[in-house]
Amino acid sequence: MNDLLGGQIPLLFGAPTAVEPLATAGKIKVLGVTSEKPIPVAARRAGDQRNFPPFKIISYIGFMLPRNTPKLVIASLNKEVNQVLATDSMRAWLDKQGMVAVGGTPDDFRRQIEVDYQARGELVRALALPASERGKHHGNAIKRTGRFEGRILFLSEDADVVESQLRGTDVSPADALPLRSDVSTDEITPVWICYYYDEKLGEYPYLGLKCGQRLPVSAGSVKAGGFGVTVAGRRYGKGSSREASPYAEWCAGIRLVIAESFERIYRQNCRNLGIYTSTDFGLIERIRRGESIPISEFTQGEDELTAELVRRGGLFKLCARAKGRMVADHACHPHRGR
Numbered sequence: 001m002n003d004l005l006g007g008q009i010p011l012l013f014g015a016p017t018a019v020e021p022l023a024t025a026g027k028i029k030v031l032g033v034t035s036e037k038p039i040p041v042a043a044r045r046a047g048d049q050r051n052f053p054p055f056k057i058i059s060y061i062g063f064m065l066p067r068n069t070p071k072l073v074i075a076s077l078n079k080e081v082n083q084v085l086a087t088d089s090m091r092a093w094l095d096k097q098g099m100v101a102v103g104g105t106p107d108d109f110r111r112q113i114e115v116d117y118q119a120r121g122e123l124v125r126a127l128a129l130p131a132s133e134r135g136k137h138h139g140n141a142i143k144r145t146g147r148f149e150g151r152i153l154f155l156s157e158d159a160d161v162v163e164s165q166l167r168g169t170d171v172s173p174a175d176a177l178p179l180r181s182d183v184s185t186d187e188i189t190p191v192w193i194c195y196y197y198d199e200k201l202g203e204y205p206y207l208g209l210k211c212g213q214r215l216p217v218s219a220g221s222v223k224a225g226g227f228g229v230t231v232a233g234r235r236y237g238k239g240s241s242r243e244a245s246p247y248a249e250w251c252a253g254i255r256l257v258i259a260e261s262f263e264r265i266y267r268q269n270c271r272n273l274g275i276y277t278s279t280d281f282g283l284i285e286r287i288r289r290g291e292s293i294p295i296s297e298f299t300q301g302e303d304e305l306t307a308e309l310v311r312r313g314g315l316f317k318l319c320a321r322a323k324g325r326m327v328a329d330h331a332c333h334p335h336r337g338r
Contacts, residue, residue: 001243002197004028015059015241016098034058060102062109078106120305145292146276148256150228152284155180159211166221173231173284180211181233185266188237188245201244202251223252229287232259237266246270258283271306274314 004012005027013034022028034057063081065074084090085101094101154176156162161176187208193201206217230249236259237245246269249257256276270277276298283293299307312318 002194002201002247006197008198018241020098060112061099074106117303120303124304124308144296145294146255147290147292148228148287150226150253150255152229152231152287153222153225153227153254155183155206155209155230155232157211159214159216162209162211162216166217166225168225173281176231179231179233179260180209181260182235182238183209183232184239185237185242185245186239189242189248193248194242194244196244199251201248202253205245205248205252205254222254226253228253229256229258229284230254231281231284232257234260235263236261237263237270239263241265241269243269243273246273246275250275256283256287271309272315274317276310 001012001014001018001022003009004014005022012028019028019030023030036056063077065077082103085103091101151165151170153165154161154171154173156171156176157178157180158176161171165171187210188205189201190204190208193204193207196204202223203220205222207215207219209215209217236257245266250273254275256278257270258278258281260279262277262279267277278298280297283297286293295311299310302310309315309318
């Protein structure tokens with residue numbers, strides 16, 4: 001979104017919650033939706049209800065349970081969830097998020113996943129290069145291994161440890177414990193930093209990081225420190241889904257984030273930008289030894305499209321193979337002439 005507002009790109013497929021306030025302010029213009037029916041956000045805006053058949057792409061949220069969960073438990077939870085989704089208060093809340101309550105049975109959800117998996121798989125196969133041409137077409141090669149240059153920054157709960165690293169001292173994983181958990185996107189890029197949309201963001205990652213009662217990171221210190229890897233605790237990237245957070249990290253030189261766990265939207269934003277993410281702390285010593293890490297280690301357990309996105313090194317590189325086609329929820333472009 002920052003690149004769209006800054007005129008770096010002419011078109012974006014974006015989430016309703018990110019699109020609506022900017023469209024209302026006249027900063028962008030909504031062209032249409034990629035669902036079969038208008039969503040509530042678009043329906044409230046005259047002229048924004050166009051869809052693009054047969055181009056149908058939607059995103060959804062559902063509940064998943066372990067494979068061996070008893071059927072009675074599944075049925076009970078499904079009943080409760082459907083009842084909540086049917087309430088006026090929940091529907092009103094979802095409407096504000098640009099979402100529609102659907103509900104249904106476990107089999108309904110399973111069929112939706114199967115249909116989408118097949119469609120995405122066909123897209124990935126359609127974009128794939130012949131084996132003889134892989135690695136030499138338009139400079140958009142699929143990476144097989146990656147060597148992570150730069151230092152490793154441990155986001156410790158101890159402000160002294162963080163400041164020591166920023167001054168040039170490398171620390172061991174043990175010395176950095178305990179690591180900061182629940183690092184939010186508000187800490188990675190406080191809201192005022194989001195007014196920047198270009199490489200300037202690289203001066204500001206982690207300015208809101210709170211370690212005890214202190215904020216140990218100052219403007220420019222991460223970039224000047226030559227860091228290429230960030231290490232943290234649980235639920236890294238929680239909070240608002242601002243794209244500026246991983247972009248600030250990327251502009252500062254961060255190419256890999258290792259954490260005990262990640263918030264889903266933050267991790268997807270990283271993948272879109274070409275930042276690798278991992279929960280494998282064993283990578284730390286391997287990187288310090290200078291090993292090249294197989295990219296397959298960052299795609300294990302992922303669906304086919306996500307794995308291809310990671311291998312290509314980000315959304316723009318993937319879409320360079322898509323002959324102009326993009327996959328997401330909404331289309332919009334900068335609103336000119338106002």
